[in-house]
Amino acid sequence: MVIQYYHEHSNHMGLMHVLSLMREKVWVIKGHAAVRRVLSRCVRCRRAHGKVIEQLMADLPLDRVESGKTPFYRTGVDLFGPFFVKRGRAQIKHWGVIFTCLNMRAIHLEVASNLRSDKILSVFRRFLARCGQVKTVRCDCGTNIVGSWKFLDSSYEFLAGNKVRNELLGCCDIAIGGHSKQRWKQVKHMSEQFWARWKREFLLGLQQRQKWFKERRNVRVGDVVLMVKENEARCHWPE
Template structure:
């Protein structure tokens, strides 16, 4: 298993410094006598696992940029975005990056903000936000009646779902004290699981400096609990212990995409992308239809090739084939 990325370990950073974003829907809402489609954009903090939901009116790039601007205005500019390869995400990243390069005031108030895309065909690499899409849908449950709500009612509805998801426990209930509660994303956003001040978290009487120090101590206490209770849980590695050979440049592979029956895309690896642990987890494959980027989980390496010696002994057209001519096995066929 791959080690946790740095975005999952950004301790003592502002929530939503590292953000995963995804869309889900559409949802039908009432507008006059007809129903129109609406989508929900989910932003999740990859460190404290908090979520922020925005209602989106279309899948266009312009609508995506407006959604991101609303998010940044409320929760600040992130250090890095993570998403899949939807065309509206690519379009938003390109336009916003052009604005920064041209010196125009853009959504990314931090010029060092990056946008990282997972490989195409690898939704499991976006599991951090895909799983929360399901949690939001579960929170919405049967209360949402398709085509019965208007825009204002749907906005209220998804914000209530956001509040429910942010109160979910990240850790087990502590046994030291009955009054203690499990750590939740709302502890980092609101100071408690439900936003109501708990005993011992009220601002102490005194100067503003004393109040500031008191709040900082409470936040540090939450982060200490995060390190002791939550981090050991997400660091567990429960499968994929055996070492396997990395995909190498020149390997002939079959791309296991969801294609038509009996249609297998074959190509040759022209570049391999290594992760920080030294393992290849993405590769650039050249096929007859173009160049594709795919995760190694979708590549089946063909380990039978033609060695250099057998290639030299291969008869030319028109020559007789001798009895000792054979095709040898080679783990590293020449490109």
């Protein structure tokens, strides 16, 4: 009760200030621990100074540690910008689109003149024409990207429903001449060397976590929490 009184009387100041005010009148045995215990249960102080909940960083997904695949076989995509481009006397907005290989961290850049889904599809088509087919694409939930993927899904369902299949590769016999065969062996050897160095030099460096080292207790039903909003002051965060 005494510690609580001085803590509220000092307008919820910190440990040392509350302890110094209290010792002007009384001396509490093991005062540091007692004041710290009271301050840790103060709802107003926890709201003002509580730390954001963290959890142990998860292991990397298989997409990041799988070897032996072609560049951009598994790809991440995001948009950045806008950038202002001068056209005549007017300035127009353009956005950058970055594609990154999830395995070897190669980067491919494209430019989008607007954020409509049809323009994102055009950017993705140019990326495929230059870098080849991909198996997995990871992105955020932007409406333009989600709209593009929905259009691709609906197109695929339409083609599958009409039993349209691409059988060209299965019907072709590929003949490899002497020079082409030697070139193919050389490229294969260089690819094996690259992936061997990738495992030895790059993959091991991904094992070290940069943050979130400890496993914490998860939020449970009945816990009083604050929802973090980065663009608002802490006193305005909703409970």
